Structures are given as structure tokens and as C-alpha cells.
Amino acid sequence: MERISGGSPTILPSQRRRRRFALAGLAPLVLWQLVFFVVPLLILLVISFWTMRNYRLEPGFSLENYRAVFADPALWRSLVLSLETAFFVTLACALLGYPVAYFIAKKAGRFRIVLLIAVIAPFWISIVMRISAWRILLGENGVINQALISLGLTSEPLGGLLYSPVSTAIGLVYAYLPLYVLPLYAAIDRIQDSWIDAAKDLNAGPVRAFLEVTLPLSLPGLVVGAVFCFIFGLGEFVTPALLGGGKQLLIAQIIQDEFQRRQDWPGGAAIAMVLLAIVFTLLLLSMRYLRIASGERP
Amino acid sequence: MTKRAGDIELVKVSKRYSGAAAVDDVSIAIEAGEFVTVLGPSGCGKSTLLRMVSGFVEPDEGDVRIGGASVTGLPPYRRDTAMVFQDYALFPHRTVAQNIAFGLRMRRMEKSQIARKVDAMLELLNLAGFGNRRIGEISGGQAQRVALGRALVVEPAVLLLDEPLGALDLKLRKQMQAELKGIHRKLKLTFIAVTHDQEEALNLSDRIAVMNAGRIEQFADPETIYNRPASRFVADFVGEANLFDATVIGPGMAQLVGDGSTVALSGDGLPPPGSRLTLAVRPEAIAVAATGKGVAAIIEDILFSGSVRRIVGRLANGQRVTAMQPAAAFTPALGQSAVFAWTAEAAWIIRP
Known part of the structure; x- marks a missing residue:
């Protein structure tokens, strides 16, 4: 575990030159981010x-747009729905991803690399194509309903599979699972087998050894994975647009609606800013946690 | 806590990894309260043997008994053993005190009692005041002591130590050897240590089991191991030894193979003339002289190291012989011929 010692070491001129050179290498990226992001x-x-006013932007300083974000019940509902969806997706990814990451890190042996590539492989296909595939699976005449009917488990196709918050959640869990597995894998991989052995040697059964050693030491991976899933889930647009059905909109769809259909740029911008504030707060909290967990005193 | 018998018995245990035997039909009985070291080169199976006692490795054949009861098939968390791991395996997310308390918590001991025992252990290991340190904030020697304390505090029937001092530098190792021995004397628990360091084994143990290629070559007290090695391997591995192949030519006489020099043998029941045997002679038992009775050799190398001088010669059969004698003794010149001599009692006979 790395620890940062207090006090700044003296920097030699040659080191300073080298550091300046390294910083110069970062310049294109910094410029790009400045122009196209900041x-x-x-x-x-x-x-x-x-x-x-009259479909024209009027400069000024009005807090009306922000008031509207919290006053409009429809907006408020979709913000809550977005938070709920992101929370559920994060939880599901954690529960489904943990055994996968654990298996790859601790049990897969020489198949580890193959399995890691398999986890990443879906990223090689566009998210739009992958999510569209779920429409074929979940649709009223889709693969799942066809299978259920031919197995005689149901006579009528299940209607709620596609175009509901549930189908959005299914699509998001599918899309984000690799994002959760990778940081978890990295965290679990760093847990030495001898730590788990030591716990067992000191009379901890398999369950207690897991709860006392493996799980707490996986926490950094769980937090990083949760941050990925939750933040991406909160702002996700493609998946709810393709699978959600348009009856219950998530916040990203509302923003898109404000900008494109209603042409209310200031309104959309205000919602985007609120969303951004939530995301930044979560990021700050998780970074604070990770700094403490990695041995730095707060 | 009730007193338990800490005697360990391994009965004809074997363990094979993909066909190759790591432990090959080993039987050994260790008495309660003994400090036993399993000594051998890396890959000789000594760690596997230790892990069989702790329960991390199940023998393919044979039985492991602790305190007279068979524990074969029991997982580590059901065995009354505690291990000091080679890399210490201290929990990085716990403090020093929490590490030591771990085993007591797992045994569902009362909180106040845990606190008392942890404090006593910190005291015993000279770690008082370090209880709240994180594992990343202590030195290697302290980590070693925390690992020792974490295992000792549960008062196991047997303490197992896997290369306990291997990660420490020489000075600290010497100091910890003394501490370890002191703790053993104070607690009177059975200690089983595994090491490849023969000096550590000689210093620490009541008895040493020398292991080679999955088998125990000799199990005896340090003096016997050093002075009367049972095999070529033991003689060579423990301390330094000159090994000479010889043929018995008469009562109390043998001739070095390929050399022609005759040497005296002592002891009863020597094999009949014509038998082959191996003589082990410690360098410090050999005296070098310009002339006289003994084995002639050409001086190849002389190393002065303060109080002693090592003199290396080459016999007529090409074999090297090493003598170690006080620096004040006779010193031949390089390339000169000299006589290497030892008494009949100094030549320990190893039968093939």
C-alpha cells in the first residue's frame, strides 16, 4: 500500500526539466479537453x-429554470426514476459481477486472460446494436416469449418484457456488467491467498473468512464499479430510448426532449447542471473514500 | 483454557503433485512442548509437510494426528494449530491490535477478555504502544512479531512457522532467533518451524528433521545431526563437510578411492574389508602440516577471515579438501604440497 510522506522533497533542475517535458506531452490532451469538454x-x-422568449434565447440571470427542475412533478418523477434505476442497476451488477470477478481472479488459473477478454468483448460491438438485440429477445413475439409459449409455461405472450422500466434495467445491467467486473477483478486479484488462509487458520470458517477478509478488501473495487455503474446509469440515454418505450422517461431523455422537441435550451441546461452536480458529489465522495482506503489519512 | 496435548504424529503420509512426490511416505513423531525444525533445500517438501499439519494440504495417504487424535480430513479452521506465514499474511485492513485479536474474535471470546489478552501479547512481544498502528506503518521486524503474536494469542496446541525469519536481515534474524527461543521456553508450546537455513535450525531446535526429496533423512538433536550425520546429504547440507569415498582395507584402516592414501577408522562393527563407505570430516577437524602422516594435497586456495584460515587443497584423485584452522597455525604457500590430517574419531562413517 502506498503512502505519501509529508514535506516536499527538493527538486533538482534536471528533474524539473524532465517534468516540464512530461507536462508538454500532456498538452494536446489538455487542449482537446478544454476546447471540447470544459x-x-x-x-x-x-x-x-x-x-x-418567442423561441429565442435571451441572455440574463434567472434562477427560474432551476426552480422548475424541483417544482415540476414530471421532472422530479423522472429524476427519481433515474436514481432508482441507476441504484437498482448498480446493485444488480454488483451481485452478478462479484462471483464472476472472484472466479476470474482466484479460480480461473490459466483461463484468466481468456475470460477477461470475454468480459471486455461486448465493447467491440456498438451499444446500439447490442441493445437492439435485446428488443428481439424481449419483444412480444421475441425469443423469450416464443420459448415460454412453446414450452407451455404461458399461453399469452408476456407484454411487460419490452418497453418498460424493467426492460431498461435489464439492458443497463447487461451493458454495465463488464464495467463492474473489471475494477472488482483488479481489487480481488490484489487480495493475497495467504490472507484468506491466515483467517481460516485462525478458526474462521469459509463464510467468516469471506466476510472478514475478502469482502472488506474488495471494497475499493466495489466502490469504483458502483461509481461507474451509477453515474453512467444516471445519465444513460440510448438504452432507455431503445428499450424503455417512452411512457416513463429517464432524466437524460427529458434533457434531450427539452433541447430538441421543446427547444427550451435554458430549461434543458438547468436539468443537465443538476444532474452534473449529483454526479460530481458522488465522485468526490467516492474519491475521498478511496484515498482513505488506500492508506492516506484524510 | 484447558491444557491440550501438543504432540504431533505423522504416520506414513504422502502427497503427490501431478505424479511427483512432494512428501514421500514420511513418518515422524513430535513430542508436546518440543521445538522441531524441518530443514531442507527449497522444493524438498518441507512446506507441504507443514501445511499438512495445519490442514491446508491433505495427504494422499497416511494419517495426521494432533494430541493423539486423527485430524486428517479436518479443514484448517477446525484444527488446533496456528501458523506464522512466510510473508506474515497480516491483514492490511486491520491495525496491529485488530490483527492479534482476530483469532480470539473467531473463537467468540468476550470483548474485555480479548482486550486483556491482546495487551498482554503486545507486552510480551515488546510491541506495547503499537496496537493502533496500521500494518503499512510498521517495520519488517515488528510485522514478524505481530504475525507471531496473532498466532500465539489463541494458545494453539501447535505453533507452525513457515520460514519465520526468512524475510529479515541478518542482524534482526539473530535477534529474533533469541526472542523466538525465549518465547518457546516461556510458553512451552509445541513449535514446528520450516527453514532452509541450517544455522537457524541448529540454533533454535530441540530436534531437527532434515528433509530431502520428500523424505526425512534424519531426525535427531542438533549435535547428533552435526556430528553424526546419517547420510551424505545430511553431512553436506548441515554445516560444511569433506566427503571421501573409501574402501575398507583392514581393521580400522581404509583407503581413499582413486587416491591411495590410507586413513584410520574408529568405532565398532566396521564393515568387512573390501566394503565401500563414505567418510565425513568437518573442516575444523582437519590440521594442515608441511609433512607427516595424512593425506597429501596441493594447496589451491587460502582464505583468511580473522580468527580462522580456510585452506583448500586438491588430492591426487582430483577431489578438493577444505581445512579450517586457527589463523596462528602453520600456513603453507599456494601451489606447495602439504599434508591434511585428521584423527580416526573425527572421520564419521556414512554407510551407503
């Missing part, structure tokens, strides 16, 4: 205080 974000922030 600047648009600032524009969005400014617009969120503007107003819309």
Missing part, C-alpha cells in the same frame, strides 16, 4: 441562467 460545459452553465 468550454461547452461552461456555455451550458451560462445558458442555464438564460431565458427563452
Whole structure:
């Protein structure tokens, strides 16, 4: 475990030159991020205080858009639904991903690399194609319903499979599972077998050894995976658009709606800013946790 | 806590890994309260043997008994053993005190009692005041002591130590050897240690089991192991030994193979003339002289190391012979011929 010692060491001129050289290498990336990420974000922030009059943007400083985010029950509902969906997806990914990550890290032996590639492989196909495939599986005449009917388990096709918050959640769990497995794998891989052996040697049965040693030491991976899943899940647009059916909208769909259909840019910008604030808060909290967990005193 | 018999018995245990025997038909009986070291080169099966006692390895054949009762088939958490792991295996997410308390918590001991025992253990190991340190904040020597404390605090019937001092530097190792021995004397538990360091084995143990290729070559007290090795391997592995192949030529006489020099043998029941045997002679038992009775050799190397001088010669049969004698004794010149001599009693006979 790394620890940062206090006090700044003296830096030699040659080291300073080397560091300047390394920083110069970062310049293109920093420039790119500035122009295409930070600047648009600032524009969005400014617009969120503007107003819309006769389909024209009017500069100014109004908090009306932010008030609307919390006052409009429909908006509020989809924000809550988004949080619920993200939470459920995160939980499901953690429960499904943990055994997978554990198996790859501790039991797979020489198949480890193959299995890791298998986990990453879905990323090689576009998310739109993969999610569209779920429509074929979940649809009223889809593979799952056909199978259930031909097995005689149901006479009528199940209607609620596609175009519901449930199908959105299924699609998201499928899409984000690799994002959860990878950080978990990295965390579990770092748990030495001898730690688990030591627990067992000191009379901890398999369950207690897991709860006392393996699980707490997997926490960094669980947190990183949860951050990935939750933040991506909160802002996800493609999957609910394809699988959600449009009756209950998630917050990203609302934002898109504001910008495109209703042409209310300031309103959409304000919702986006609220979403961003939630995401940033979560990120700060998790980074704080990870710093403490990695041995740095707060 | 009730007193338990800490005697260990391994009865004809074997363990094979993909066909190759790691432990090959080993039987050994260790008495309660003994400090036994299993000594051998890496890959000789000594760690496998230790892990059979702890329960991490199940023997393919044979029986493991602790305190007279068979524990074969019992998982580690049902055995009354505690292990000090080679890398210490201290829990990184727990403090020093929490590490030591772990085994007591698993045994569902009362909180106040745990606190008392942990404090006593910190005291015993000179770690008082370090209880709240994180594992990343202590030195290697301290980590070693925490690992020892974590295992000792549960008062196991047997303490198992897997290369306990291997990760420490020389000075600390010497100091910890003394501490370990002191703790053993104080607690009177059965200690079984595994090491490849012969000096450590000689210093620490009541008895040493020398292992080679999955078998125990000799199980005896350190003096016997050193002075009367049972096999070529033991003589060579423990301490330094000159090994000479010889043929018995008469009562109390043998001739070095390929050399022609005759040497005296002592002891009763020597094999009849014509038999082959191996003589083991410690370098410190050999004296070098310019002339006289003994084995002639050409001096190849002389190493001065303070109080003693090592003199290496080559016999007529090409074999090297090493003598170690006080620096003040006679010193031949390089390339000169000299006589290497030892008494009949100094030549320990190993039968093939």
C-alpha cells in the first residue's frame, strides 16, 4: 500500500526539466479537453441562467429554470426514476459481477486472460446494436416469449418484457456488467491467498473468512464499479430510448426532449447542471473514500 | 483454557503433485512442548509437510494426528494449530491490535477478555504502544512479531512457522532467533518451524528433521545431526563437510578411492574389508602440516577471515579438501604440497 510522506522533497533542475517535458506531452490532451469538454460545459452553465422568449434565447440571470427542475412533478418523477434505476442497476451488477470477478481472479488459473477478454468483448460491438438485440429477445413475439409459449409455461405472450422500466434495467445491467467486473477483478486479484488462509487458520470458517477478509478488501473495487455503474446509469440515454418505450422517461431523455422537441435550451441546461452536480458529489465522495482506503489519512 | 496435548504424529503420509512426490511416505513423531525444525533445500517438501499439519494440504495417504487424535480430513479452521506465514499474511485492513485479536474474535471470546489478552501479547512481544498502528506503518521486524503474536494469542496446541525469519536481515534474524527461543521456553508450546537455513535450525531446535526429496533423512538433536550425520546429504547440507569415498582395507584402516592414501577408522562393527563407505570430516577437524602422516594435497586456495584460515587443497584423485584452522597455525604457500590430517574419531562413517 502506498503512502505519501509529508514535506516536499527538493527538486533538482534536471528533474524539473524532465517534468516540464512530461507536462508538454500532456498538452494536446489538455487542449482537446478544454476546447471540447470544459468550454461547452461552461456555455451550458451560462445558458442555464438564460431565458427563452418567442423561441429565442435571451441572455440574463434567472434562477427560474432551476426552480422548475424541483417544482415540476414530471421532472422530479423522472429524476427519481433515474436514481432508482441507476441504484437498482448498480446493485444488480454488483451481485452478478462479484462471483464472476472472484472466479476470474482466484479460480480461473490459466483461463484468466481468456475470460477477461470475454468480459471486455461486448465493447467491440456498438451499444446500439447490442441493445437492439435485446428488443428481439424481449419483444412480444421475441425469443423469450416464443420459448415460454412453446414450452407451455404461458399461453399469452408476456407484454411487460419490452418497453418498460424493467426492460431498461435489464439492458443497463447487461451493458454495465463488464464495467463492474473489471475494477472488482483488479481489487480481488490484489487480495493475497495467504490472507484468506491466515483467517481460516485462525478458526474462521469459509463464510467468516469471506466476510472478514475478502469482502472488506474488495471494497475499493466495489466502490469504483458502483461509481461507474451509477453515474453512467444516471445519465444513460440510448438504452432507455431503445428499450424503455417512452411512457416513463429517464432524466437524460427529458434533457434531450427539452433541447430538441421543446427547444427550451435554458430549461434543458438547468436539468443537465443538476444532474452534473449529483454526479460530481458522488465522485468526490467516492474519491475521498478511496484515498482513505488506500492508506492516506484524510 | 484447558491444557491440550501438543504432540504431533505423522504416520506414513504422502502427497503427490501431478505424479511427483512432494512428501514421500514420511513418518515422524513430535513430542508436546518440543521445538522441531524441518530443514531442507527449497522444493524438498518441507512446506507441504507443514501445511499438512495445519490442514491446508491433505495427504494422499497416511494419517495426521494432533494430541493423539486423527485430524486428517479436518479443514484448517477446525484444527488446533496456528501458523506464522512466510510473508506474515497480516491483514492490511486491520491495525496491529485488530490483527492479534482476530483469532480470539473467531473463537467468540468476550470483548474485555480479548482486550486483556491482546495487551498482554503486545507486552510480551515488546510491541506495547503499537496496537493502533496500521500494518503499512510498521517495520519488517515488528510485522514478524505481530504475525507471531496473532498466532500465539489463541494458545494453539501447535505453533507452525513457515520460514519465520526468512524475510529479515541478518542482524534482526539473530535477534529474533533469541526472542523466538525465549518465547518457546516461556510458553512451552509445541513449535514446528520450516527453514532452509541450517544455522537457524541448529540454533533454535530441540530436534531437527532434515528433509530431502520428500523424505526425512534424519531426525535427531542438533549435535547428533552435526556430528553424526546419517547420510551424505545430511553431512553436506548441515554445516560444511569433506566427503571421501573409501574402501575398507583392514581393521580400522581404509583407503581413499582413486587416491591411495590410507586413513584410520574408529568405532565398532566396521564393515568387512573390501566394503565401500563414505567418510565425513568437518573442516575444523582437519590440521594442515608441511609433512607427516595424512593425506597429501596441493594447496589451491587460502582464505583468511580473522580468527580462522580456510585452506583448500586438491588430492591426487582430483577431489578438493577444505581445512579450517586457527589463523596462528602453520600456513603453507599456494601451489606447495602439504599434508591434511585428521584423527580416526573425527572421520564419521556414512554407510551407503
